[in-house]
Amino acid sequence: MKNNIPIKNSFITSFLYIVFPQRYVYRKTFNEESFVSEYISKIHQNRNYSGLLTGVSGVGKSYLAKTYTQQFPQSELDEKNIIPVLYVKLGATSTPTDLLHQILMALGCTVMNSKERPYTALERLLHLLNEQSVELIIIDEVQECLPDTDGIRAQQMAKQFAGLVDKASIPVILMGTPLAKRIIELAYKGGDKEEQLSRRFLAPHQLSPCPSQCLAWINMVNFYQLKYGFNRLTAQSHKDLLNRIYIATNGMHGLLNKLYAQMLPADYKNTAQYIRAFEEAYKFAIRNSEDNPFNADMINAQQTERNIEDLDRKLKETFTHG
Amino acid sequence: MARLPIRVRPFVGESQAGYILRLAMRNGFMKPEDIVNKKVFNLAIRNNLKKADINNISSLI
Numbered sequence: 001m002k003n004n005i006p007i008k009n010s011f012i013t014s015f016l017y018i019v020f021p022q023r024y025v026y027r028k029t030f031n032e033e034s035f036v037s038e039y040i041s042k043i044h045q046n047r048n049y050s051g052l053l054t055g056v057s058g059v060g061k062s063y064l065a066k067t068y069t070q071q072f073p074q075s076e077l078d079e080k081n082i083i084p085v086l087y088v089k090l091g092a093t094s095t096p097t098d099l100l101h102q103i104l105m106a107l108g109c110t111v112m113n114s115k116e117r118p119y120t121a122l123e124r125l126l127h128l129l130n131e132q133s134v135e136l137i138i139i140d141e142v143q144e145c146l147p148d149t150d151g152i153r154a155q156q157m158a159k160q161f162a163g164l165v166d167k168a169s170i171p172v173i174l175m176g177t178p179l180a181k182r183i184i185e186l187a188y189k190g191g192d193k194e195e196q197l198s199r200r201f202l203a204p205h206q207l208s209p210c211p212s213q214c215l216a217w218i219n220m221v222n223f224y225q226l227k228y229g230f231n232r233l234t235a236q237s238h239k240d241l242l243n244r245i246y247i248a249t250n251g252m253h254g255l256l257n258k259l260y261a262q263m264l265p266a267d268y269k270n271t272a273q274y275i276r277a278f279e280e281a282y283k284f285a286i287r288n289s290e291d292n293p294f295n296a297d298m299i300n301a302q303q304t305e306r307n308i309e310d311l312d313r314k315l316k317e318t319f320t321h322g
Numbered sequence: 323m324a325r326l327p328i329r330v331r332p333f334v335g336e337s338q339a340g341y342i343l344r345l346a347m348r349n350g351f352m353k354p355e356d357i358v359n360k361k362v363f364n365l366a367i368r369n370n371l372k373k374a375d376i377n378n379i380s381s382l383i
Contacts, residue, residue: 079329079330108325111357120352127349128349
């Protein structure tokens with residue numbers, strides 16, 4: 001186990017965080033501290049408890065997981081690869097063995113027997129986790145292993161996760177849509193009494209869309225500005241543009257990345273040029289409709305402000321009402 | 323293509339069956355038949371693997 005795991009990583013802190021309503025939405029400030037990266041780092045360092053991060057699709061969960069994983073690169077030895085942080089993206093998972101096989105595949109093992117029993121697959125997985133010096137497992141899209149109802153299959157999955165966490169002594173971070181919360185709340189028969197996966201987990205956290213008109217939002221946009229070769233935007237000079245980008249993407253990483261991916265590479269000199277380019281990009285990336293937020297003829301700066309206020313109110317409501 | 327994450331090499335003078343056993347165990351399998359079929363392992367016991375079988379086993383690592 002490395003002792004020098006960084007608590008914060010500037011790359012992540014520049015644009016990712018967990019929104020605590022009382023800290024961010026109402027005050028609309030951002031203190032540069034990334035609660036998400038700290039949450040993951042603490043779990044990685046302490047190794048006592050596992051964690052659950054949820055968020056709607058496109059909010060940036062997978063990107064966060066991949067970014068964190070990249071901080072601990074794999075090293076290739078003659079005999080094996082050392083994988084300090086193992087990232088697993090679950091596909092459709094129908095049985096506990098299937099779940100274990102997907103983790104085994106992430107370790108580089110593609111020799112599988114579909115008739116393998118869960119306990120032999122688990123033993124094999126534990127052996128390889130040890131061989132490959134895995135310190136943390138991040139399992140993304142964990143809702144994929146949950147059926148629609150909390151029946152026997154859901155319980156089997158929860159029990160399989162519990163077996164993995166208990167036997168491997170390696171923390172696991174589960175990531176998924178808000179539906180994934182079900183997995184740690186499920187009660188199942190463990191030993192003589194009813195158990196829950198939640199006793200092995202820290203309190204779950206939810207990743208929320210970034211609020212508008214705050215430093216976090218500017219950091220987030222500038223991350224993509226730089227990624228796609230454009231200059232930084234500032235609140236003073238590009239307020240209207242930042243608002244329009246917010247309306248187009250709802251503060252979601254997924255949509256922001258999609259929008260920027262359609263931007264034509266050019267040296268945009270002013271807001272008007274940016275807005276024209278974004279208008280075209282929006283048509284291709286997000287929606288080809290008349291209510292394009294970059295259509296400056298249809299939607300002026302005042303209307304944009306009003307739309308932003310509406311979106312902020314809705315975001316506050318989601319925090320207030322869960 | 324089937325791959326194993328622990329890439330052990332044969333020792334000088336190691337029997338074919340011994341190598342397959344070691345390869346399977348190091349990769350967490352309980353028995354050699356989990357990585358090669360029984361017929362191939364029986365040939366390995368007699369140190370009589372065909373070239374194609376050797377290539378197949380080599381491609382696992």
